[in-house]
Amino acid sequence: MSRHTADVVIVGGGLIGVWTAFFLARRKQRVVLIEKGVVGAQSSGTNFGNLRLQGRFPGQYPLSLRSQALWEEIEALIGEDCEFAQTGHLYLAYDDEERAKLEGYAQVSESHGLTIERLGPSDLRKRWPWLSEQAVAATFSARDATANPRLVTPAVARAARALGVTIIENACVTDVERSSGGFSVKTADGAHWSSSALVNAAGAWAVAIAERFGETAPIIPAGPPQFVTEPFPYLVEPSIQSVDGSVIFRQIPRGNIILAGYPRTAADPVNHRAPVPPAKTLAAMRALARVAPILAQCHVIRVWSGIEGYLPDMIPVIGPSLTMPGLFHAFGFCGHGFQIGPGVGLCLSEMIVEGATSTPLEPFSIGRFRESVAVSEKFRKEFDGA
Known part of the structure; x- marks a missing residue:
């Protein structure tokens, strides 16, 4: 030995x-x-x-904000930028209950110094006219970002x-x-x-x-199912998420749409597998089409997941x-x-x-x-x- x-x-x-x-x-x-x-x-x-600050557990904000400051200096820290991009994050609500949840998230975020922009249906149509008109409210955080995992x-x-x-x-x-x-x-x-x-x-x-x-x-192993589509003309700058968690998506500069569909998928920690059932892919694309109808005909070209722990x-x-x-x-x-x-x-x-x-x-x-x-x-x- x-x-x-x-x-x-x-x-x-x-x-x-x-x-x-x-x-x-x-x-x-x-x-x-x-x-x-x-x-x-x-x-x-x-x-x-996703490097999202909106909607965090309130007790996590000091840690999240300290971490975001490190992400914003990632190239200076490690010598590579890892495709870090401060594109912002848009949260969407589709009924009054979800609107109230968004407002609660926004108030907690603001109490920790984060700037939150509130948007109504007309604001959404002006800024992102390709979004579904069903959203009744949204919040936008410009400091939120993404990087390539x-x-x-x-x-x-x-x-x-x-x-x-x-x-x-x-x-x-x-x-x-x-x-x-x-x-x-x-x-x-x-x-x-x-x-x-x-x-x-x-x-x-x-x-x-x-x-x-x-x-x-009491940990449960599971995996977040992820999907990527064929390239599509670039139009989605921020990460966009339904507050009910049914879909979150973003577009990379090459044009591909990356989206995550929930709930999580079952994982096998013994054999180190987190397969994505086909039904998850179909459900994710239906959720995407509800939020952004213009993307309804995009073709998924790859799916994947990985194992993580949930409490x-x-x-x-x-x-x-x-x-x-x-x-x-x-x-x-x-x-x-x-x-x-x-x-x-x-x-x-x-x-x-x-x-x-x-x-x-x-x-x-x-x-x-x-x-x-x-x-x-x-x-x-x-x-x-x-």
Whole structure:
């Protein structure tokens, strides 16, 4: 058995893991990241790519805004822009109940300093005349953005490697234990890593690590189905989303329409598969046609998904273990991880090296699952009967 040491071992090579490795290396830590497949292979590399600030869980805004500031400097941070584009995000409501939900989102956003523009039907027809006339209200946030998820995780991993991070792919962790000096992590190829700190960023597989130290969370593995159409003349600049969650879409400069259709699709974490049933594709295209009839005849040319973890309150677990000093959790991002990834990595690096972070993370404590938590309306809509 080969033995190695590091200051921090990170289990999980998704976006959360690589950003954490990057910021730890900037703080002169010796870091090893262990990934059972390849970096960014699951939801980190297969999501919609939305960097949305509107409609966030209120307790997440300080983290989201800190993260957005990092996204806005991504090329300076890692040397690649990963197709970051600040195109804005348009939320659409189709009845009075949805209008009220939009207004609630807008007020929370504004309370955290985000500028929200409210639009009525006539405003929508003037700005985006190709939208369906059925929308009764909309809100627009110009600061919201997008990036290419297929590019981001590998790019951050390259930047982390350049800072000295050791990234080990295709290595399955077989054992994690507390040792006299910190933690002992073993992999299937016989390697044995010792470290003073351990980051559990293993996504839908993270509970197995938490349970080794007497903690748990009721995680459900699932995947967000994604679709891309043939190229279409460019006309969609912002990301556009129905507030009921039935569809979100954007257009890339090459003309292809990228859309996500909900509810999520079932995932198989044992065989690492998240297939997209044909019915999901048809439902997504029907939802797209209701919002933008001009796109009704676009042809879908590819579908995909990836595995991510969901929790009943649709709030991730971020922060220190409550049972084991030196252990830090970051999992169950419920579709939020892409936007907050840089901020999570920065906050974890601050907690590990400096002992604290200025960004409030109390709402994300794993300790909330010591008792039953309230199940969110969104979770019920997505997973009841799943």
